Amino acid sequence: ASLVCRVYNYDPLTQLKNVRANCYGKYLALRGTVVRVSNIKPLCTKLAFVCGTCGDVQSVPLPDGKYILPTKCLVPECRSRSFIPDRSSPLTTTVDWQSVK
Numbered sequence: 001a002s003l004v005c006r007v008y009n010y011d012p013l014t015q016l017k018n019v020r021a022n023c024y025g026k027y028l029a030l031r032g033t034v035v036r037v038s039n040i041k042p043l044c045t046k047l048a049f050v051c052g053t054c055g056d057v058q059s060v061p062l063p064d065g066k067y068i069l070p071t072k073c074l075v076p077e078c079r080s081r082s083f084i085p086d087r088s089s090p091l092t093t094t095v096d097w098q099s100v101k
Contacts, residue, residue, distance in 0.1 A: 004087035035101040044095035048089035051075070052082035 002022045010029040019028065050057050051073040060070055073080040086092065 013046040038099040040096050040098045042094040044094050046093040048086045048091035049083040053080035
């Protein structure tokens, strides 16, 4: 499980035993001791794909960093289904991500 750390004294304080699946994606204030943190890694939120046929570029949102290929090229004359991910494109966006235990 991953947590997002917030500023100290953020209210309301939630007891660890009350953390459930409905808390996913929400900011919580917990009292505890951090025993381990991971290295900071990039999490891709949008990834640019280049059409293998015509070279058109489209940016696809990646919910939770899960890799999803476009279904078809957006150019009406092409409609190819072959794509190459382009991590160096300005249309690709990432955020810093870290696991705290």
